[in-house]
Amino acid sequence: MKLNERHLMQLAAVLDAGGVSEGAAMLGLTQPAVSRSLAMLEARVGEPLFVKGRRPLQATQLGFQLAAQGRTIITASRKASDAVQGFMKGTKGVVRVGGVPFFMDAMISRMIGEFQNLEPEVTVQQSYLNLPEMVAALEGNQIELGIVPIGVLDLGPGFEFTEILPGRNIVACRPGHSLLRNRRLRAHDLTSFPWVAPLPGSPLMSDLQMILMSIGMSDLNIRYSGGSLMSVINYLAETDALAVLPFSVVFAQRKENRVTVLPYEIPQPNRSLGILRRVGGLRAPAAERFAAHVTTSFENLRHIIKRHENAVVWGR
Amino acid sequence: MKLNERHLMQLAAVLDAGGVSEGAAMLGLTQPAVSRSLAMLEARVGEPLFVKGRRPLQATQLGFQLAAQGRTIITASRKASDAVQGFMKGTKGVVRVGGVPFFMDAMISRMIGEFQNLEPEVTVQQSYLNLPEMVAALEGNQIELGIVPIGVLDLGPGFEFTEILPGRNIVACRPGHSLLRNRRLRAHDLTSFPWVAPLPGSPLMSDLQMILMSIGMSDLNIRYSGGSLMSVINYLAETDALAVLPFSVVFAQRKENRVTVLPYEIPQPNRSLGILRRVGGLRAPAAERFAAHVTTSFENLRHIIKRHENAVVWGR
């Protein structure tokens, strides 16, 4: 007993509007069209849906039950239309963002929150990815956007990279660390403390290698590795350990005052944080909106950093 | 932007089945039919719903969102079909029962419970009506069944009355009432106690008038009136008041032992409790089932009463 969904919708409209003519008008149809639909539905069902010879129109119990389903069909249909509208305007839908863990935790998660204060109907699915997986995920349409630091731009065609912040790493430690009292730090000062290692495969890991070389040490005393940003910060706050972190990540934590910058010059990576996406990919207006939001947020952040640095010699 | 609901359903089926051909099969259609539907939907939406040139078929985010709506449409449609099936078998739907208050409270409410243990998907809407309103409600299709005591069967055509229990009233009082100790009660013994009056307009009210006449008193000492069955029983249990009640109603309360029958013969009404319904009315299989259940329940009750009376001279 398969019923015609259109008929169910018309039934619902008629009951809600209180008459065939009104229901037809509500759907933008003529009265005879709806009248026939009801007759066909009734014939299909084999039971009366209306009490005959009654004005104003009165539905049977079965009529009410079917109308209830018709109503949910109407609702679903309108939701579908709304989803399309919202998708095109970028005010609805799902944005899947992959990113390197520390930046996601330190900055992007906040920006997602800000963004959703403006666009509450956009859902964001965050995932943690480093460059290789990110490229694969973009190509496989698993994510719309990637947040990643990239050096040489040799990703081939089909990808677009929007720079949002120049890469700049620092050595981080807890406030009150004994090294902060030294006027001029030497390399061997740093090697006498334990270090936190970033995740293997992350850009920071190769940066740590660079520092190692510049310091001239073949290996550091690494006692902790694998933690997320919160873990690392918690760890740094409790110990005298040192870690290589992006400056902006530490800057974003300035209000909490749990980590600070050790004034020691380290070699800087030739790399920028940016938004990676497919250029030939599918339209995803909500993702574009989010990308724009992230871009302007970082633009603002850059100014804030500059003002901050002018005001105080931060980290000393 | 009005989308075709059928297309949305097909989209959902295709995504759930994992392919156009499988989705088509699931809906009992051919692959080209569904393929074209998807193309039309995509054209209407103006955005791709599938990632092109990918096998296995991969939907876009928008495709997923629309499919979700399609899925609810499919569900609603199936629910509508189920509602029809259930209606015809009498296993689904709404039964609206009107009845005289005391019988509804004493017996029918229990039977509704029993019935729904067998037919959990039938909803029952109970209302309290006396005969005139009940006839109007049946004619106006506000209720399917009425439970009412009727004397002369002059309801005109279009109504059907199924007798379920002969009318038999008794005088009720609390167990331990002083009158129960009297061997032979006289009329004036009863008039020296206060009485509970039934609701005005109820059959019991006219029965009370009859008793009044048989006792030869022009008025009784009425101190309480208007209560539902529970109120009346609570009242009787607390006082030495007397009340005219249908025997079966008191019998139904025998386990609680809060009211009992005073062994005094009163004139019996020429009236039977029964189920009233429209004969030319709409089919209502669930209501028929319920009516059958009530009928057999009362049939059983009649036997139980008989056995009970054989075993003990009840009420003394």
Next chain:
DNA sequence: TAGCTTCATAGCAAAATGCTATACAAGCGG
């Protein structure tokens, strides 16, 4: 009972839907 309003039916044109047959494209194994 007359008149008004509202629903049902008739008849027709246009669109949508379904089918079969066939062309096309993506993955896969040799």
Next chain:
DNA sequence: CCGCTTGTATAGCATTTTGCTATGAAGCTA
């Protein structure tokens, strides 16, 4: 890398459905 397999898109056609206008029938109200 080529052909094979599998699955999707397109073509063409018959049928059904859907929409409209015009008109008839039926309740309600005065």
